[in-house]
Amino acid sequence: MNLPSYFKPEIKGFLKTLIKEQPTPFLVLDLSVIEKHYLELKQGFPTADIFYAVKANPADEIIDSLTQLGASFDLASVNELNKVIKYNVETSRLAFGNTIKKRADIQYFYDQGVRLFVTDSEADLLNIAQYAPNSKVYFRLSIDGAETADWPLSKKFGCDAQSVIELAIKAQELGLTPYGISFHVGSQQRNIGSWDNALQETKAIFDKLANQHQIFLKMLNLGGGLPAQYVQKTAEFTIYSEQINAALALFKDYVLEQIILEPGRSLVGNAGILVSEIVLISERPHSGNKRWLYTDVGVFNGLIETLGESIEYPILCEKTGHSDPVVLAGPTCDSMDIMYQNKKYDLPLSLEIGDHLYWLSTGAYTTSYSSIEFNGFSPLKYYTLD
Ligand SMILES: Cc1ncc(COP(=O)(O)O)c(C=O)c1O
Incomplete structure (x- = not known):
């Protein structure tokens, strides 16, 4: 799995350890990416004051x-x-x-x-x-x-x-x-x-x-x-x-x-990787020919900006091989809890229940938007890499 090169090299080991020790879903924030974006903003707008929009994260x-x-x-x-x-x-x-x-x-x-x-x-x-x-x-x-x-x-x-x-x-x-x-x-x-x-x-x-x-x-x-x-x-x-x-x-x-x-988004968005687990994979012939992947993160515990399929997060996984189109949906008993149904997301056919999906650029508007107990699911946790 190739993560973007702007992350610290340590991020891979950090993710591995967290996956071993912590339940998913969780967000990992690489603080060095935020620092890089802050310095880039200061350089691009030398006379401006940067007021971070705290609501983003x-x-x-x-x-x-x-x-x-x-x-x-x-x-x-x-x-x-x-x-x-x-x-x-x-x-x-x-x-x-x-x-x-x-x-x-x-x-x-x-x-x-x-x-x-x-x-x-x-x-x-x-x-x-x-x-x-x-x-x-x-x-x-x-x-x-x-x-x-x-x-x-x-x-x-x-x-x-x-x-x-x-x-x-x-x-x-x-x-x-x-x-x-x-x-x-x-x-x-x-x-x-x-x-x-x-x-x-x-x-x-x-x-x-x-x-x-x-x-x-x-x-x-x-x-x-x-x-x-x-x-x-x-x-x-x-x-x-x-x-x-x-x-x-x-x-x-x-x-x-x-x-x-x-x-907000431009400062902290790229710094986040949200790790989720595939809970279920099912064929739903009556809802189009795509495979449905249900993950333990959904619209209500971190991915609300997928409403209307507005924000399209890049998704990575560890499996390779032939990919085909999927519908991605969350874990709750609410039919609004579908992240992508119309937008084209192709993921490997070899994916199985229990595999992880890595949602990139999730540093902004994820933890702060996550509900506290909808369907009993916990708010999205986060861990930082300094
Ligand atoms: C007043 C205000 N300023 C700044 C922002 C941050 O915007 P962005 O995340 O697009 O940078 C927002 C976002 O809602 C806002 O309401």
Whole structure:
């Protein structure tokens, strides 16, 4: 079995030992891969602050390692904040990046020293003004481009350009600092032009606020969206960074205090290998001619991003020989628990019950999405290789 060469050579031995000693399924995270991606991001975007989107994988070991590397953190909840402040991260490196927040949670973030908040609605802005007075606020702009992202994020967040302008004016009236604009082009975004479009829209808002309202925004938040390596190939990271940096030239007449990136998937995705065991193999002539492989990992204990067959994880196994198409399904009594039925996955005919499948690029959005007890199955465990 050939693992990608970006893993530490020790990973094979580590996997072997774990398979001997621990029940599957489990996720193995090679922390050196995360470090490599962090340094690559810093090199590709030298002037940007990297705010890791903790939701992608809140493992303590990842937070610890990124803290030491100098990362900042994009936080969605009080629990994420509590995880990060354990590592004594300066509060200037933290942002409450969820547009949907309870008043008590705004207050809690404020009490802990956080002064950077996102918003996309007047109701939320009023709460921030009341519970986090004098803080900096940035406005989440809703943008198009969802169709070229494998996991779109456009349905629930963001507001249009006119609303951003109204919110910025209101923020100033409320004693807050209208600081900048954020957008998210959609997770696993394959069209790099999405950032160009979003930045053009953002620039028009910067111009209007400066020229018509004397409000000078100072921050750009380019969100997440950079890819991990799944079955469907994307452009190299350097192509992304070059093209996005070129688009940033639009802002050459502005004095930007801060450019923020909020990577989740691209930082931690490739670092993960999820090991599962084949529980059952069956022929189901009434459901097409494919073999059905049921594994002990499924949609509800780690692979939720296979819903709609959206994210296509590369799968390896130790058997070789002739392969033919399979349906891959999880262990629960829920018929949504099918990972791939229409997408083409071919696996060796020699596979047997008890063999292992290795799901690559599973470092992001697996453990954090895993249910705690659905059908009695345990949440997905993980082990780290330093
Ligand atoms: C506000 C915010 N920032 C960043 C991210 C991370 O995005 P990605 O995993 O595509 O890098 C997300 C993902 O949901 C998000 O909601």
